[in-house]
Structures are given as C-alpha cells and as structure tokens.
Amino acid sequence: MLDFAIFAITFLLILVGAVLYLYPSSRQACGIPGLAPTEEKDGNLQDIVNSGSLHEFLVNLHERFGPVASFWFGRRLVVSLGSLDLLKQHINPNKTSDPFQTMLKSLLGYQSGVIGEAAESHVQKKLYENGITKALHSNFSVIIKLSEELLAKWGTYPQSQHVPLCQHMLGFAMKSVTQTAMGSSFEDDQEVIHFRRNHDAIWSEIGKGFLDGSIERSPSRKKLYEDALMEMETVLKKTIKERKGKNPGRHVFLDSLLQGNLSDKQVLEDSMIFSLAGCVITANLCTWAIYFLTTSEEVQDKLYKEVNRVIGKGPITMDKLEQLSYCRQILCETVRTASLTPISARLQELEGRVDQHIIPKETLVLYALGVVLQDNTAWPLAYRFDPDRFDDETAKQSLSLLGLSGSQECPELRFAYMVAMVLLCVLVRKLNLLPVKGQVMETKYELVTSPKEEAWITVSKRS
Template sequence: MLDFAIFAVTFVVILVGAVLYLYPSSRRASGIPGLNPTEEKDGNLQDIVNKGSLHEFLVSLHDRFGPVASFWFGRRPVASLGSVELLRQHINPNRTTDSFETMLKSLLGYQSSLGGDAAENVKRKKVYESSINRTLQHNFPLLLKRVEELAEKWQSYPESQHTPLCSHLLGLALKAVTQLSMGSRFHDDMEVLRFHKNHEVIWSEIGRGYLDGSLEKSSTRKKHYEDALCEMETVLKSVARERKGGSSSQSAFMDSLLHANLTERQVMEDSMVFTLAGCVITANLCIWAVYFLSTSEDVQEKLYRELKDVLGDEPVSLDKIPQLRYCRQVLNETVRTAKLTPIAAQLQEVEGKVGQHVIPKETLVIYALGVVLQDADTWTLPYRFDPDRFEEDSAERSFSLLGFSGNQACPELRFAYTVATVLLSSLVRKLKFQQVERQVVEARYELVSTPKDDTWITLSKRS
C-alpha cells in the first residue's frame, strides 16, 4: 500500500519499532543481496548515520546491490525496493486500509486503530478526508487573502533585495493551516507563533529523535518534546470546546470533525495530525516549487501563459484549478525533483515475493521512493527539472503508483497542492523569480526534504 506514502520516514520509525519489539527473534532476508550488520545490536544503524540520512543510505545501498537490497535495523532484516516494477509487484497484492494518519497517531502515543474494526477505520478516514475537502471549499476566500498578503509584500521589495523562501513560505503554511483548521482564534499572530514553537519541537523530534534513539538518551530533550506535545494537545482541546459551544460563521476543519460526532479525544488527535503534517508538506512543496521556477525562465513563462489564458486577471477559483494542467505538471515535477517524501514502508503481513526473492512474513519492507524518483530507467534526465515530462501518460502512471497523485495521494498532499496552486497563480502573474548568484541549495532528508539553509531568490515585477 502507498496510501500513506507521504511523510514516510515516520512510518519507518513506527514499523521499525513494531518489528523490533512486537515480533520474535530475527530471520534472514531469504538471500536478498545486501549488507551484513555492522554491529550485532544496532545492525547497520551507524552506516545510516554516516551517510547523513536514511534516503542517502538507500541511494548508496541500491547503487551497490541493485533494485532489491537488504540491510539490518537492530537484529532484524529489512528489504528495500528501489524500482517501479518491484514496487508494482509488492504493492498490488498488499493493499490495506491502513493510512498515514493511523501511523502518525501511533508515533504520537495515541490509540491506534490498527487491528480494530476495519469498517470503522474506513469510516473515520473518510470523515478526515472529507473534512479537509470541505474546509478548502468553505474557506477558499481566506486562503486567497493570505496568499495575496504575501504577494503584496513581495511586490513592495526592491528588485535587488534577496527574499528568503523558507521563512516566508513556512509562515504562509502556518497561517493557512491553523486558520483553516481551527478558525478565527489563529487570526492572532501570537497564537500562530506559539503554535509554531511547539510544532517545530514535536516535528523535529519525530524526524530525528526516534531512529537513532537520541531522544530517549536525553532527558532534557524528551521533557521539552513532551511539554510541547502536552501544550499543543491542550490548545487543540480548548479550541474544540470553544467551537463546539460557539456559533462561528467560519467552517473550519475542526468543525467538520465535531459535526461527525467524534469524541473530544478523536477530534484532538485528527486535528493534531492535520496541523502537524499539513504545515510541513505545504511549506516545503511551496518552497521547492518557487525555487525550481527561479532556475528556469522558460518554465516560468510557460506557466505564466497558462495562468493568463485560463484566469486572465481574475483570482484563481476551485473550479478553475483542474484547468491548470501545466501548473499541476510543475508541482508534480517539484515533488519528483526535490524527492519531497523519499521513503515509505510497510510491514509484510504475509509471505510475499518480488522478482526472484521471497520476503518473509513480518519483514519490514521499505519503498525507496527517493531512489525511484531519480532512476534513469524510469525518468529521462532524472536530475533535470522538466515539467514537460508529465505530458506523458507513463510518467503520470508511475507517479500515481508511488502515491503522489490520484486516489493514492494522501489528503495532506492534496491540500498542499491546492495551496501551492493558489500561491503560484498569484505570484507568477505579478512577479518573475531569479536565482541568487553563487547560492548553493542542498536538501536535508528527514520526514520530508527541505533546504538545509534558507533559500533566497530575487524578484522583478512583470510589466
């Protein structure tokens, strides 16, 4: 299954925990080529640390051993799949209804619905997805307003000024997600700043503190994390009570959950998942999209012509978004080139087979999405930013298989695509983006890929 492809390192952490602690002693990976454990207790953990990230480790692993390779988390073998064909073989027979939301809840210490009533799990997942869709429909003017505020700010800058993408677009994502999910309380910038502080602590520890065990080794960091999580939960519960008893005219994500008769705890948990995941994926999709556009004047101009042809001088609307096909190609290529979510994973529930290799039951299987997204057998000139590649049906099919489009895409990514489309539709019709000379932009691969340092562009007004 790739229903939970987004934010996949989170899955890896959860599933590693399940493999290490919920199942009995290890078994060998049925002859799959790969690394022997460097250390008996930690397996290849130090090799991963030495490479800088799990994604970079997997790139090296598949370069050495081919499209299917194995390594060790602790005393347990792991199989990694690094080609579209192998992923197709493994995914199709193994679809389940388990979602990213369930996995993230497990990581946060919430009650997991895994192993529970399947029909109830599907019902709650539909409530979650429909709540996000309804929130966008009812609050689209507010989203337009937030984007226009940023566009006006950028238009006021002198052309020589360097504009920091990460800080500005994270700010946009924070405002959009908090205001659309929790309503007017977060029109107060101080509330957004407090949310950001706790969000940053929680998300960074999810990204780095579990795989290497460093969170458990530092009582100070663990307390900081637990305090931030507790404070965030308190705020979400408070907002839910306010909105349940009030008569707000704005229909927020949380209102839809409340109307679905979920318990207070369930409303808090689903709101936590959406606000945590929604901010990160939205911010980074927007950051990378604007950055890649700054590297290609031709792509900018092609996008500009489409926006003018479809929208003229009018603001974008929800019903017009499907007509912006090239804009969709730009966002698809942004996700691919940035390797926005480089890894997914699932636990092998029954014995399976890919190629000539048997995957034993209860093996952790990693989908090396970042490896596949830069595979020259699947993508021509894979390191080149080229939205035109998505004019081909084969590219769209591969992208959908990997969980980045169609029914396989998670609702947080669909939300991020909408925000990014609104952003580009406003900015590209008013401004041109240029790279800053001699700037080196490197990615950091954690839960999602993000620039290691803030990324800068310069702006010029369109005549």
C-alpha cells in the same frame, strides 16, 4: 535508545508495532541480496545513522545491491524496493493505511487508528479525507487572501533584496493550515506565532532528535519537546471545546471531525496530525516549487502564459485551477525532483513475492521513493527539473502509483497541491521570481525533504 530512534523515524513503531517483538525472526535473508548485520543487537542501525539519513543509506544500499536489497533493524529483516517495476508488483496487493499519518501518530505516542478494526479505521480515514476536502472548499477565499497578503509584502521589496523563502513559506503554510483546520481565532498573528514556536520544537525532534537518539541524551531538549507537545494539545483542546456543538462561522477541518462518530481523543489526534503534517508538507512543496521556478525562466514564462490564458485578470476559482494543467505538472515535477517524501513502508502480512524473491511474512518492506524518483530508467534525465515530462500519461500514472498524485495521494499532500496552485497563480501574475546568483542548494532528507539551509530568492514586478 538508538533502537527506538531509528525505528521511529523509519516507520517501524508505526507499521509493525508489537509484531517485531512477538514474532520470532531469522538471520537468514531468504536469498535477497543485502547487508549482513553490523552488530548482533542493533543490526545496521549505526550504518543508517552514519549515512546521515535513511534515504541516503538506501541510495547507497541500492547502488551496491540493486533494486531489491535487504538489511537489518535490530534483529529484524527489512527489504527495500528501489525500482518502479518492483513497487508496482508489491503495492497493489499490499495497500494499508496511510503510512505518513500512521508514522506521526506513533511518534507522538498516539494509538487510536493505528491498531484496530479495519472497518473502523477505514471510516475514520474517509472522514479525515472528506474533512480536508470540505475545509478546502469552505476556506478557499482564506487561502487566496493569505496568498495576496504575501504578494503585497513581496511587491514592496526592491529587486536587490534577498527573500528568505523557507521562512516565508513556513509562515504562509502555518496560517493556511491553522485557519483552515481550526478557524478564525488563528487570524491573530500572536496565536500563529505561539503555534509556530511549539510546532518547530516538535518537528525538529521528530526530524532530527529521534533519528540520532540525541533527544534521549539531552533532558532539557526532551522537556522542551514534551512541553511544546502539551501546549499544542492544550490549544487544540480549547479550540475543539469552542467549536463543539456550535456553528461558529465557516466550516473548518475540526468541524468535520466533530460531526463524525469519533472520541474526543481521536478528534485531538487527527487535528494534531493535520496541523503538523499539513504545515510541513505545504511549506516545503511551496518552497521547492518557487525555488525551481527561479531556476528556469522558460518554465516560469510558460506558467505565466497559462495563468493569463485561463484566469486572466479575473478571480481565481477552484474550477479555473482545475484547468491549469501545466501548473499541476510543475507541482508534480517538484514533488518528484525534490523527493518531497522520500520513504514509505508496508508490512508484509503474508508471505509474498517480488520478482524472483520471496519476502517472508511479518517483514517490513520499505518503499525507497527517493531512489525511485531519481531513477533514470523510470524518469529520463531524472535530475533535471522538467514539468513537460508529465505531458506523458505514463509519468502521471507512475507518480500516482507511488501515492504522490491522483486518487492515492495522502490528504495532506492534496491540501498542499491546492494551496500551492493558488499561491503560484497569485505570485506569477504580478511578479518575476528570480534566483540569487551563486546559491548552492543542499538537501536535508527527513520525513519531508527540505533545503538544508535557507533558500534565497529575489523578485521583480512584471511590466
């Protein structure tokens, strides 16, 4: 099952599907520098597993072979692009459906929207995106309320108390996502706890078990995963049934799906994708943003002054959030510094060219975003957290090109940006966010990048 494990975690099942098996392949790498297959059957799959993650494998690959490099998934050639200039050449003529959503659908065994008519997929994509936008507007007060509840909780802590940031941000993100996606029934903490247990069981296997194939060697773990997925689907089906054809209060994401021309299966799958991806992306964006703020008193002070100037003691509104340019820069720099989503991919449907290299049709092209986001030629002093770099319009355009900001960002990331902006405004108006001395933060690179261990901070009240 090693083939399946690595293919799944690196978008092959999603983006290529049957193509990998229906089209003949060649061992000729078309002159693109890179690794020869380590094994005849598996190619370089074991090399990826040994590296610890696909991101870490790609970092080493590009250090060795340069910005365009090749390797093998099984018997298929894969080309990885690791520089901003090369990605600019490749992205524009090769835009396809959102790879993150498509990847999750494949891992979960969902097919609707993965392979189908382009026009139908486009309509469903727009419905999905517009649904999240409308849900954000309709549930803005909910996000503020949840942020203020977290503020009240942290405000009771003495400065000596260590706050488990990852744990709190995941809980906050799950409340934000479930109430925005599915409505008031998830105001009940027991519902959220039940949701979290199933969410964690599913995501831990998507992030780890499918990567190393260990889930297939453990019947008990596989059953736990399958049971959690079934339970979450049952909860979603129940919620869908309750909201179908009714007007049960404020508009949530599910309502937009139900108002669209979608099958029950598509509604279930899209609500599952947003519930899973929205939670993980929002939780980790908030975690990294707050952690980075604790490492820079200067950045935090500048944010506090901006929030004071724009919002003051008045209510937080969406119009005022749009005026918080420095807050947005902090979040863009958080996405870049943390390499929040380290990999994307496209299928080369027709033969193409990048620089002087020919990319054969039906080749999987990986976008090594984690490599590009840490490239000193594109981002001076790349390993430094510096929101001021996004004063530069070129930096903004580069992040937008990568699908991590602007009009090209994925809907879940757009949701996460809004939630994180609200949370940061609520927190920095009242609290100083402080580091824990001696803490060394290590990074875990999976589908979404997270701290390897719990991230600890402390807080104190602003005078």
